[in-house]
Each structure stands twice: as C-alpha cells, then as structure tokens.
Amino acid sequence: QQQVKQSPQSLIVQKGGISIINCAYENTAFDYFPWYQQFPGKGPALLIAIRPDVSEKKEGRFTISFNKSAKQFSLHIMDSQPGDSATYFCAASKEGGKLIFGQGTELSVKP
Amino acid sequence: DSGVTQTPKHLITATGQRVTLRCSPRSGDLSVYWYQQSLDQGLQFLIQYYNGEERAKGNILERFSAQQFPDLHSELNLSSLELGDSALYFCASSARNGGYGYTFGSGTRLTVV
Numbered sequence: 001q002q003q004v005k006q007s008p009q010s011l012i013v014q015k016g017g018i019s020i021i022n023c024a025y026e027n028t029a030f031d032y033f034p035w036y037q038q039f040p041g042k043g044p045a046l047l048i049a050i051r052p053d054v055s056e057k058k059e060g061r062f063t064i065s066f067n068k069s070a071k072q073f074s075l076h077i078m079d080s081q082p083g084d085s086a087t088y089f090c091a092a093s094k095e096g097g098k099l100i101f102g103q104g105t106e107l108s109v110k111p
Numbered sequence: 112d113s114g115v116t117q118t119p120k121h122l123i124t125a126t127g128q129r130v131t132l133r134c135s136p137r138s139g140d141l142s143v144y145w146y147q148q149s150l151d152q153g154l155q156f157l158i159q160y161y162n163g164e165e166r167a168k169g170n171i172l173e174r175f176s177a178q179q180f181p182d183l184h185s186e187l188n189l190s191s192l193e194l195g196d197s198a199l200y201f202c203a204s205s206a207r208n209g210g211y212g213y214t215f216g217s218g219t220r221l222t223v224v
Contacts, residue, residue, distance in 0.1 A: 032211055043113065043201050043215030044154070089154060096211055098144065098167050101154040 004092050006102025013109050019077040021105045023090035026071065030092040034099070035064065035075045038087045047088075048075070080109045114138065115204050115216035123222045129190040132219045136183055136204030142166070143185040144205075144213065145177055149198040160185055192223045 006023045013019045023033075034049035050057045050064040050073065057064045063076040077084055087106050091099040114137035124130055136143050145157040156169035160179035171177075174192075179185045189196060199220050203213040 034213075036215075041217070043115070043203075043217050045113070045215065046212060049212075093211075098156045098159060098169065099213060100156070103153045 004090060004100050004102045006090050006105060008105060009103065010106045011108070013080045013107065015080065015082060015109055015111050017080050017109075019080045019084070019107055019109070020074060021088055021090070021107070022072065022074045023092075023102050024070075024072045025092050027092070027094065028071070029094040030100075031095065032093045033064070033066065033073050034091050035062075036089045036091065036101075038089065038104075044089055077107075080107075082109045082111050085109050113214050113216060115140075115202060115214050117200075117202050117216035117219050119219060120217065121220050121222075123224060124192060126192055126194060126223055128192050128223075129188065130192065130221065132187040132189070132200050132202075132221075134185045134187070134202030134204075134216060136185070136202075137214055140204035140206050140214070141183065142205045143179055143183070144203045145171075145185070145187050146201045146203065146215075147198050148201060148218070152198075154201070157187070189221070194223050197221055197223045 004025050035047045036044035037047045038044040048059050048062050061078045066073045087104045089104050090102040093099045116135040118133045141162045144159045147155045157171040158177050159167040163179050174190050177187045199218045201218045203215045
C-alpha cells in the first residue's frame, strides 16, 4: 500500500515534443503528490506538486494531471527542450509524512 | 544552491569501516530527512528528525544510526560497511514536521571497496 509505481523507466523525446510520465499509487490516504527533477550529480529538486482536490495543475511548460478514481497522476512536459533532460521522480505522502518515491524516469530530449 | 549542505561530497572507504555523513538544513527548517539512492532501489527513506527528535523511521539498517543536534544539523552514521552500502545519501529539510516541500542537498556519494 506504500508503493508508488512509475513508468516508463526511460523516455526519448524530440525537441519540441511532449514528454509524458505516469505514476500510480495504492494508498488512498495519500494527499500530496509532488514531482522532482534530478540532474546528474545533484539532489532532486521540487518541480511541481498537486493535492487530490484538483484534477490539473500547470506551471509554465509543466502540467500535472491527477485522476483520483484511477489512483494515477502524470507529468506532462510541453515543448520539451534538451535542457529538460534529467531524471524525474514522482512521489506521494500522507498527512505531511515522509515522501514515497517512484523509481524514476530518465528523460532524454534530442535536439 | 538549495541551502541544504551535505559533507563530504564523496567518500571512499573499505568494508567493515564506519563513516559519518553530515547535513546542515536550510536556515529555519526544523525537519531533516535522510534518503538512500541506489540504482536498483531508487530513493529510499531512511529516517526523519524534527527539532532534535526522531519522528519517522524507514528501511534503515541496524548498522545505521542518525541524530539531530541542538543547532539542527544532522549526522548519519554508517558502520560495519558492506559493498552493498555504496550509494548516494541525500539529506532533505523542511520547515515543519511534514513532507510538504522538501529541499534536498546535493548528496554524499559513498563508495565501499
């Protein structure tokens, strides 16, 4: 019940394309769903987050879509750029507790 | 610079040895979280401290221990090291006793040889 499953493991997208990463969770008590971006040699950095009372949140080129009934959420990166090449992690927590992370998606945006 | 400082950045040590990793949280943050990142296990939560007290424990081995000092910096002690302990160890901090809005440090890369 504590798992967060993330797919795909790796993703190659052309510059200007849309990158889509999906996550699924089991624990319906989770109430906070962030996405983190990690570049090589750096720690994960918070990108965008959503609460289950909204179905979508957009910040610039990054959008989280949230489907409470399906217990799924996804990250969409519009107009993907080579600088977006990084590893992306979804995560979930309940009542402000520890974050449970997905396994990560290595995104490569080709010029 | 995230404001969370971890030292050292790299550490190479032999099996059976003991090491100490240090973390200084962002100014004003009271919670410190330790995570282990390995290729096969992803980011695994180890332990959380809030204002000096242990608040949550994850998959932390008995050979590992941590503490948070009055100045809020934290140390993760790893003993009787094994090859499988080689990983990136991250510290994160947040203002409250909660997981909203973690800020991660740049990590300590531990290599056990």
